[in-house]
Amino acid sequence: MRPIVEPAPTASAARRRLGSRTSPLPGVGDEGIRRLAAARVLVIGAGGLGSPVVALLAGAGLARLTIVDPDVVDPSNLARQTLFTxxxxxxxxxxxxxxxxxxxxxxxxxVAVVAAFTPDVVAGHDVVVDAADSVLVTRAASDACAAAGVPLVWGSALGSDGQVSVFWDAAPDGAAVDFHDLHPDPFDDDGSCALDGVVPALCGVVGSVMAGQVFTLVTGVGDPLLGRVVTVDARTWCTVESPLRRGPASRRPPALPTLPSEPVRRIAPAALEARLALRTQGRDAFVLVDVRTDAELEATGVVPGAVRPDAVPAGAEVVVYCARGPRADAWATANGDGRTVTVxxxxxxxxxxxxxPTAERPGRG
Structure with a gap:
């Protein structure tokens, strides 16, 4: 495949030294270093996957590296997010x-963007790397990249399983695919490293492959994972490659609403328990909303004092929850105008x- 970036007219002596172990590779040379020197890359997420991506791209000699992430460094990040101390x-x-x-x-x-991803940040970049490991973000990023005509390098790591692929709606020679072709039916983004764990080294492996895809797309050296999904099993360290093809247009879902520019407010379980105690004493006022399915409610019960979404008074402050968080995030995004919503x-x-403690069924509001 042809390189996606035209080479810069020149590369500085410092850039040539930086690329002195890359330029001897077949097909790279001085022109490849100059292509990298002209490339503008957006990385969504600076966590477990984003850390190795950023670390490797930092030494690639790029023109611009934009990093989007709303979060702060937590002690639990240090085992796998190797950028941080x-x-x-x-x-x-x-x-x-x-x-x-x-x-x-x-x-x-x-460039640091300390905010949640919004589609407008894609403008002005040659390639986007989705290292957020969130289905909601990936769907929005895939739609934004399709609209802009730029490729999206995607990766995921959860538990012992990792995946990497490249989506590009404007790919030449009938090779166009995007995230909707991999997952045509919307599904809940209920997995998370915090709850399900992740093998730290898997993040490094997947993130390194993602950075390699950027190199391939920019320089034209090698074959990108366009139309292919590589799955890594950290239990055996074996990989499997699966083909990916454009699906029927009739099954392609509509674009999702624009994601919020500010991160969703969150509350820890212990803090919610304390607020519920204050509410019982009349010293706090908010509505606790459960947005799970009836089957989930029957299986686990509810947080005491929770109500269903249709019982929320207009303008009331809300704390909302689902099984693990993503559906609550979506509810908060859709219902946050004119009220405070915490997940x-x-x-x-x-x-x-x-x-x-739990209760058998939600209250009536």
């Missing part, structure tokens, strides 16, 4: 990642993890 705890991930990238190559314009972090799964 204990001294970074509490600092915005995107900002720390941009600082690390600038330290490797001061010529790269490293229970980890959902009912996190609430039950420490044997907190």
């Amino acid at each position: 204990a001294a970074d705890v509490g600092r915005p991930k995107a900002r720390v990642a941009a600082e690390r990238a600038s330290a490797v190559d001061p010529e790269t314009e490293a 229970l972090d980890g959902g009912m799964t996190a609430w039950l993890a420490e044997a907190r």
Whole structure:
């Protein structure tokens, strides 16, 4: 496949030194270094996958590296998010990642966006890397990249399973595919590293392959994973390649609403338990909403005092939860105008993890 970036007229001596172990590769040469020097790459997420992606792209000699992430560094991140140290705890991930990238190559314009992904940030980039590991973000990023005509490098790592592919609606020679072809039917994004765990080294493997896909797309050296999905099993460290083809247009879902520009407010289970106690005493006022299915309610019960969404008074402050979080995030996004909405972090799964009390059925509001 042809390179997606035209080469810069020249590359500095520092850039040539930086690429001195890359340029000897067949097909790269000085022209490949100059293509990298002209490339503008957007990375969504600076966590388990984004860390190795940013670390490798920082040394690639890019024109611009934009990093989008609304979160701050947490101690639990340090085992797999290798960009960060204990001294970074509490600092915005995107900002720390941009600082690390600038330290490797001061010529790269490293841009930190400390906010949730919004489709408008895709503009002005040649390739986008989706390292957020969130179905909601991936669907929005896939739609935004399709509209902009730029390729999307996608990866996922959860438990012992990782996947990598490339989506590109404007790919030549009938090779166009996007995330909707892999997952034509919407599904809940209920998995998370916090609840299900992840093999730390798997993040490094998947993230490294993702960075390699950027190199392939920009330089034209090698074959990108366009129309192919590679699955990595961290139990055996074996890989499987599966073909991916464009699906029927009739099955392609409509684009999702624009994601919020600000991260969703969250509350830990212990903090919610404390607020519920204050509410019982008349010292706090909010509505607790359960957006799970009836079958889920019957299986686990509900957080005491929770109501169904149709019982929420207009304008009331809301704390909302689902099984693990993504459906609650979507409800908060759709219903956040004119009210304060907070999501229970980890959902009912996190609430039950420490044997907190439950009720058989929701209240009436």
